[in-house]
Amino acid sequence: MNWREDAKKMAAVKAVSHITDGFVVGLGSGTTVTYALQEIAKRIAEEELHILGIPTSHQTYYLALKYHIPLTTLDLHPQLNMAIDGADQVDNSLDMIKGMGGALTREKIVASASKKNIIAIDETKLAEKLGTKQPVPIEVTPFALPTVDAKLRKLGSKPLLRKAKRKLGPVITDNGNFILDTDFGPIDNPKKLNQTLKMIPGVVETGLFIEIANIVYVGGRKTVRKLE
């Protein structure tokens, strides 16, 4: 494994250490979360830990089945003890850009229902300002693609429809929508931008996760730092 994979794994293990018996846990999506799922499976086997997970994507759902992590739904558990997730970029206020894996909408819904949100990243994800060399993924209902695209361009950004790999045409999210990876450059006020974007009809959700993370574990080459 290269150092980034090790760093993600170390950070994910720290995040999982917050889980205690009886917890309902939001399970984010992505490669870092995959390490967290492996660690949860290990703790279930070794400690006879009883937890229930709520997955945020088809990817996580199938991984949870593979690792025998018991699952529940928001219908049965609309409030979660905590959620674990990765991120694409994190700033000094612990605001984040998420969604390069396309699971932003369910991730934000589950995060909003969790008492605590614990994020695991490797240190390359840290940035002084969100948006620096990183687009903001925006989930859009397909009918509204042209109108949302035009409104985003009016805001001065450059939206790019995410293309699927090994399928013709755009990525279709787990919710049946498109994603516009939207370059705003370095963002001065992520909270205000998020509010502006959410006002555009047809925008389902944005990858700006504002005032959501409680703790961020940052994996480096040798150690893990805790930001809170």
Ligand code: 5RP
């Ligand atoms: C998916 C996400 C992921 O958390 C984010 O893309 C980070 O993924 P990885 O852990 O693979 O770097 O937001 O929608």
